[in-house]
Amino acid sequence: MALLEVDRIVKRFGGLVAVNDVSFEVDTGEIVSMIGPNGAGKTTAFNCITGLYPLSDGDVRFKDVSLLGMQPHRITRLGITRTFQNIRLFSYMTAVDNVMVGEHVRMHSKVWDDLLHTRKARNEERVVEQRALATLRRLGLERYADVYARNLPYGLQRRLEIARALASGPTLLLLDEPAAGLNPHEKVELMGVISKLRDDGLTIFLIEHDMRVVMGISDRIVVLDYGEKIAEGTPKEVRENPRVIDAYLGTAAGQAARGA
Amino acid sequence: MPDIAEPQVAVDLPETATQTRRVESAAVFWLLVAGGALLLLMGWLLPWFVEQTASGIGHSPMDVIVSSPTGVGWLAVWVMGVCMLALIAGLGYDVYAVMSRRVEPFRFARIRAGLAVLGAACVLLILILVSSRTELIFGNLTPNALVDNAVWIMLTGFLLIAFAYGARSWVVSHGGLAFAAVAFAIGGLFPLMFHQAPGFVVWGAQSAGIYILLALGLNVVVGFAGLLDLGYAAFFAIGAYTTASMASATHGLHWPFWIIIFIGAAAAGLFGAILGFPTLRLRGDYLAIVTLGFGEIVPDMAQNNLFGDTGGPNGISGVDTPSLLPGLGRVDIFGSDPRPYFYAILVVIVLVVLLMRNVERSRLGRAWVAIREDEVAASATGINTVTTKLLAFAIGAAVSGFAGAFFGAMLSSVTPDNFQFAVSVTALTTVVLGGIGNITGVIVGAILVSFVIFWVLPELQGWMGTVGSNVGVTQLGTIQYSDYKFIVYGLILIGIMLLRPSGLLPSRARKVELETGAESEPLAAVQERA
Numbered sequence: 001m002a003l004l005e006v007d008r009i010v011k012r013f014g015g016l017v018a019v020n021d022v023s024f025e026v027d028t029g030e031i032v033s034m035i036g037p038n039g040a041g042k043t044t045a046f047n048c049i050t051g052l053y054p055l056s057d058g059d060v061r062f063k064d065v066s067l068l069g070m071q072p073h074r075i076t077r078l079g080i081t082r083t084f085q086n087i088r089l090f091s092y093m094t095a096v097d098n099v100m101v102g103e104h105v106r107m108h109s110k111v112w113d114d115l116l117h118t119r120k121a122r123n124e125e126r127v128v129e130q131r132a133l134a135t136l137r138r139l140g141l142e143r144y145a146d147v148y149a150r151n152l153p154y155g156l157q158r159r160l161e162i163a164r165a166l167a168s169g170p171t172l173l174l175l176d177e178p179a180a181g182l183n184p185h186e187k188v189e190l191m192g193v194i195s196k197l198r199d200d201g202l203t204i205f206l207i208e209h210d211m212r213v214v215m216g217i218s219d220r221i222v223v224l225d226y227g228e229k230i231a232e233g234t235p236k237e238v239r240e241n242p243r244v245i246d247a248y249l250g251t252a253a254g255q256a257a258r259g260a
Numbered sequence: 261m262p263d264i265a266e267p268q269v270a271v272d273l274p275e276t277a278t279q280t281r282r283v284e285s286a287a288v289f290w291l292l293v294a295g296g297a298l299l300l301l302m303g304w305l306l307p308w309f310v311e312q313t314a315s316g317i318g319h320s321p322m323d324v325i326v327s328s329p330t331g332v333g334w335l336a337v338w339v340m341g342v343c344m345l346a347l348i349a350g351l352g353y354d355v356y357a358v359m360s361r362r363v364e365p366f367r368f369a370r371i372r373a374g375l376a377v378l379g380a381a382c383v384l385l386i387l388i389l390v391s392s393r394t395e396l397i398f399g400n401l402t403p404n405a406l407v408d409n410a411v412w413i414m415l416t417g418f419l420l421i422a423f424a425y426g427a428r429s430w431v432v433s434h435g436g437l438a439f440a441a442v443a444f445a446i447g448g449l450f451p452l453m454f455h456q457a458p459g460f461v462v463w464g465a466q467s468a469g470i471y472i473l474l475a476l477g478l479n480v481v482v483g484f485a486g487l488l489d490l491g492y493a494a495f496f497a498i499g500a501y502t503t504a505s506m507a508s509a510t511h512g513l514h515w516p517f518w519i520i521i522f523i524g525a526a527a528a529g530l531f532g533a534i535l536g537f538p539t540l541r542l543r544g545d546y547l548a549i550v551t552l553g554f555g556e557i558v559p560d561m562a563q564n565n566l567f568g569d570t571g572g573p574n575g576i577s578g579v580d581t582p583s584l585l586p587g588l589g590r591v592d593i594f595g596s597d598p599r600p601y602f603y604a605i606l607v608v609i610v611l612v613v614l615l616m617r618n619v620e621r622s623r624l625g626r627a628w629v630a631i632r633e634d635e636v637a638a639s640a641t642g643i644n645t646v647t648t649k650l651l652a653f654a655i656g657a658a659v660s661g662f663a664g665a666f667f668g669a670m671l672s673s674v675t676p677d678n679f680q681f682a683v684s685v686t687a688l689t690t691v692v693l694g695g696i697g698n699i700t701g702v703i704v705g706a707i708l709v710s711f712v713i714f715w716v717l718p719e720l721q722g723w724m725g726t727v728g729s730n731v732g733v734t735q736l737g738t739i740q741y742s743d744y745k746f747i748v749y750g751l752i753l754i755g756i757m758l759l760r761p762s763g764l765l766p767s768r769a770r771k772v773e774l775e776t777g778a779e780s781e782p783l784a785a786v787q788e789r790a
Binding site for chain 2: 011013047050052053054071072073076077081082084088089090091092093094097100101102104105107109111113114115116117121124125146147148151164165168
């Protein structure tokens with residue numbers, strides 16, 4: 001049994017089929033990438049997995065539990081968290097507060113605890129703050145704990161979003177174009193961060209455009225084009241797959257590759 | 261060819277929460293010194309003002325100068341006056357220094373604190389001189405007039421300034437605490453300061469107190485959770501009607517006030533959640549219109565005598581007067597004297613502020629802010645947006661239930677007219693003026709707005725009548741100034757939007773939808789569209 005099983009999912013927006021009959025699996029401890037040209041349906045597939053969009057057809061199972069019809073916060077509670085392509089931090093909160101929001105699902109204080117500031121709430125708040133600082137430290141953001149998210153440079157905002165996603169203690173981390181907008185130096189750092197997270201026991205599924213990043217860290221790659229899965233395999237297999245070259249470089253290049 | 265250098269982002273001076281707290285505390289310092297200066301001027305001028313505008317005779321400290329045979333009082337008043345002018349001039353200097361950035365503000369803080377203490381000592385001296393009836397130094401001056409009108413007010417003003425300058429570094433590092441301490445002290449002294457004007461104490465309990473509670477409650481919905489609510493009066497009405505029907509002849513129930521006040525809050529909270537439910541997928545303008553509808557429906561249902569229980573247009577009259585302790589029979593400190601109500605509502609306000617402070621820095625408070633900023637991201641981070649939003653509506657409404665309970669008990673009647681759209685507008689104006697999302701701010705806003713709308717405007721006709729007959733323009737006294745309150749709301753809102761869009765005391769997270777134009781889209785709306 002794989003950790004995440006995406007089973008023939010379909011997503012239609014009116015007449016447009018954004019994701020068509022896509023299936024793949026992500027196993028525990030893997031780094032799996034999803035690539036494809038712009039508009040191939042990658043982010044839509046992500047949104048379907050995380051409950052942001054209801055599926056038109058098919059099923060998504062996580063640890064053998066169907067996520068069908070589940071609200072995003074319940075999916076997060078099960079252990080899938082994500083980042084967004086266009087960074088969606090709580091920009092008027094400080095970095096540490098952002099991570100503490102991420103801790104939400106791990107906290108147990110009830111409304112009356114929060115209102116009355118009971119011992120339970122106080123203790124939990126203290127523990128969670130320490131844990132949030134530790135999470136920031138893990139991503140090298142500790143000295144920015146008190147900085148408002150909107151004032152962080154772009155690269156650090158991307159990292160802070162990962163920190164927030166980690167705060168809920170997920171088993172599967174979904175990253176939507178984590179390298180977008182980063183400079184080459186930051187990209188190398190990011191690859192280090194991602195591999196380290198995997199070494200810490202996380203499973204990672206990411207969408208990425210930057211081929212150096214994708215080829216550098218992925219165990220397996222899923223390729224989408226026009227909403228359909230056109231290839232799946234190791235970086236080497238995918239790189240040599242004619243259909244992938246078709247999709248990326250045009251048909252002539254694909255035929256050349258086939259001939260070769 | 262050299263590589264094109266990547267743009268480097270300067271991160272040397274990022275804005276931090278610590279810096280914001282410092283700015284906020286500085287604002288509290290300004291509030292204290294400005295408030296102190298205002299009180300000083302008020303104490304000096306109020307008796308003169310009373311003389312000019314009312315038929316009664318006021319006694320200003322100047323009268324003491326004229327009528328002090330021994331010279332001690334004469335000296336005290338002069339020293340007091342000099343201290344006052346020096347402090348006000350000093351404040352003017354500070355404002356200039358901060359605005360122009362050319363000279364350093366807050367110089368001679370010690371000397372200023374000393375002047376304020378000296379002034380306070382002079383006030384106390386005058387207080388003692390005036391109160392000692394055996395030695396009639398002031399001739400025909402009635403002691404009480406001076407003591408009550410001017411002396412308490414000036415004493416408070418001097419102490420406020422002495423505190424602000426004397427402990428400036430502490431105030432600037434503990435702004436919230438300093439404000440709370442001062443506000444509580446002034447709140448406690450308020451009935452003393454205005455002992456001679458019971459009407460003003462009634463205003464303090466019935467208008468300021470009620471609107472502070474409403475502002476605190478509405479701040480949860482609009483400020484913390486970012487949900488615009490134009491029908492907040494509905495929950496105020498539900499709280500008031502619930503408590504009134506449990507403590508009047510309508511159902512023959514006469515339950516103790518201190519129990520039904522919680523039932524009223526719970527009922528308002530429940531309806532807050534029920535009415536909040538249909539609005540979950542709405543934001544901004546749409547949410548405002550739906551809540552506006554609720555705000556109109558609830559008083560209309562009361563007007564139409566819902567289930568025969570609300571008494572129609574006449575409402576419920578003969579609401580019980582609260583008793584101090586439910587178990588001990590009727591200990592009637594509550595009656596026609598406004599002071600017990602004032603202190604009771606002060607205690608409730610303090611409790612609500614404590615609850616708000618707690619929740620602001622808790623799991624729930626963070627979840628509200630997260631939803632306000634980006635509902636989709638909040639949901640993906642694991643926050644149940646439905647229950648979190650409903651909790652905001654419920655808790656916000658419950659606070660207004662408290663206000664409603666007090667309102668009914670104080671007026672001893674509840675009618676649909678008390679809960680019209682104007683109440684919702686007033687509450688929203690207080691929140692916007694004070695600083696959306698900032699507890700201190702909305703309290704200041706509530707005091708300012710209720711002072712202008714419910715004290716100055718109604719009194720203005722009387723004042724202008726006297727002024728008009730003095731200057732020979734009698735028409736001034738024939739205008740119904742209260743009719744113009746919506747103009748005042750409009751002016752306040754326009755002014756605040758132009759000059760200071762995030763309010764007098766902006767919230768720590770200074771995100772205001774009205775300012776940035778950015779709104780977080782409800783999760784349900786995103787899912788529905790997909």
